[in-house]
Structure formats: C-alpha cells, structure tokens
Amino acid sequence: MSYETLVFEKRDAVAIVTLNRPDAYNALNAQMMTELTHALRAIEADDEIGCTIITGSQKAFAAGADIKEMASKSYMDVFMADFITANWEEASRTRKPLIAAVAGYALGGGCELAMMCDIIIAAENAKFGQPEIKLGVIPGAGGTQRLTRAVGKAKAMDMVLTGRRIDAEEAERAGLVARVVPTEELLDEALKTAETIAELSRPAVMLAKESVDRAYETTLAEGIRFERRVFHSLFATEDQKEGMAAFVEKRSPQFKNR
Numbered sequence: 001m002s003y004e005t006l007v008f009e010k011r012d013a014v015a016i017v018t019l020n021r022p023d024a025y026n027a028l029n030a031q032m033m034t035e036l037t038h039a040l041r042a043i044e045a046d047d048e049i050g051c052t053i054i055t056g057s058q059k060a061f062a063a064g065a066d067i068k069e070m071a072s073k074s075y076m077d078v079f080m081a082d083f084i085t086a087n088w089e090e091a092s093r094t095r096k097p098l099i100a101a102v103a104g105y106a107l108g109g110g111c112e113l114a115m116m117c118d119i120i121i122a123a124e125n126a127k128f129g130q131p132e133i134k135l136g137v138i139p140g141a142g143g144t145q146r147l148t149r150a151v152g153k154a155k156a157m158d159m160v161l162t163g164r165r166i167d168a169e170e171a172e173r174a175g176l177v178a179r180v181v182p183t184e185e186l187l188d189e190a191l192k193t194a195e196t197i198a199e200l201s202r203p204a205v206m207l208a209k210e211s212v213d214r215a216y217e218t219t220l221a222e223g224i225r226f227e228r229r230v231f232h233s234l235f236a237t238e239d240q241k242e243g244m245a246a247f248v249e250k251r252s253p254q255f256k257n258r
C-alpha cells in the first residue's frame, strides 16, 4: 500500500509512521486518518513488527483535525457518519504497543491521537492542548476522557475550558508524557524504547498493555483479578520458561513470542 499523507517505514521489528502534511501542521484530514488506519492494521498483521512509533515533524505532531474540512459539516453529516469515532479509533484498538514521539504542536485531535498511544515521549519543544473550545466545540476524539485520566480533573478542566496549551515540562509534571528529551534526539530515544519493547516476549508485552489499559476501564478489584489471571496465563508460554531460565543461567533471553 502506498501512502500520500504519511511515511511508513520498518526498521527491523519497529514500524515508524510519520504524519506528513507539512503545509498544514499535519492537520488530520480524512485521507490521513484512513491511511493511518490502514497502516496500523498492516502493522497488527505483520508478525515481524513488535512496536510502532507514530511521529510528525519537528514543528508539529499534529495540529488537530482538519478545521477546513470540518467547518461546513452539519449536525446530520457528523452524526450519520459517526464523525471522528468511526475513522479515528484504530490507534486505541491496536494490541501491539504504540509510542507517540511528539515534537511541536499536539493540539486537539493531535493531542488525542498521542493519548491513544501507550507511551508519549515529548521533545523539549512539544506543546499540548485541547483548543476545540475556541472553535465553539469540544474535544471529540476522547480528549475530555483520556486527558482527565492522565492529568486529573483540575488541569484537564483548565486546558479544556480555556484551550490553554502546556509545554513539555508541564506535560511531564502532570503525567501526560512519560519523558522529555532534546528535540533533535526525539526519534532516536523513541527508537531505543521501541526496540527494547520489540525484543521482549510479544505475548507478555501485549498482555501487559491490555492489563494496564484495564486500569482505565474497571474497578481496582476487577483490574487486580484480571491482572492475576493474565499473570497466571503467561506461565503457559515458552517465553516465560525462557525468560526465567535465562535469568537463572545469567544469559540474555531468546524469546520466540510463543
């Protein structure tokens, strides 16, 4: 499949998807979201790939949904097409880990796309915001929910009700991003993290991701029960035998993803 609005490359077990609409700060139009959906589905189906990085340019991860495309839509247009949800949620459905490597603007849908990923690594110049309120709407791709879970009600309300942007340092303090790195080192740092994950036991990684995500969706007691069942089930894998044997034998594990 060839893509016009993104660049898709594979580096061994890591896929890198680079959003690429430089004329519009990577505004997320319908074509880009369709292509991103196709790329993520191809990655899920590719046994060689263990982790994916989604990134943009040094100026922008993405400045949100394409406002020019959205501006003339009616209520019926957005309701009947289930606009945003229908074509935007692939990132939140992936079972393999996603890293958002964010430099520059991550606004509106850009911030929401980053929050659908499992780890956000921010460049020092990153700026996060949910400015939809200034357009007379509210976040529509999970922003009011994921941002609140990530940074808490006080800061989420501050950002969603005023449209205030936060910089990388504030985003790290608030718990939105895992780490801040020098802008020119962003992709290298994201790659190192992705390679580390891709070398680990794939079933263990996928189940770890699912278990952490469960913490968002259920009670503590239910989440702990889920975690325990998953923990038990991993003792049925060859990788558990290999991982623990390797530790005991003081060598590196050779995972087979089985």
Ligand SMILES: CC(C)=CC(=O)SCCNC(=O)CCNC(=O)[C@H](O)C(C)(C)COP(=O)(O)OP(=O)(O)OC[C@H]1O[C@@H](n2cnc3c(N)ncnc32)[C@H](O)[C@@H]1OP(=O)(O)O
Pocket (backbone or CB within 6 Å): 023, 024, 025, 027, 028, 063, 064, 065, 066, 067, 068, 069, 084, 105, 107, 108, 109, 110, 112, 131, 132, 135, 138, 139, 140, 141
């Ligand atoms: C997902 C859902 C439900 C909703 C959303 O995401 S709504 C969108 C939320 N995002 C925003 O409101 C951000 C809009 N953009 C900006 O505020 C600014 O463009 C900026 C702060 C990112 C950059 O400002 P700057 O002054 O440096 O550059 P501009 O002249 O404003 O932009 C350059 C060029 O890019 C076009 N652009 C930027 N963002 C978008 C966008 N989200 N949709 C469509 N087009 C966008 C901008 O119009 C301009 O294009 P022209 O050169 O053709 O005028």
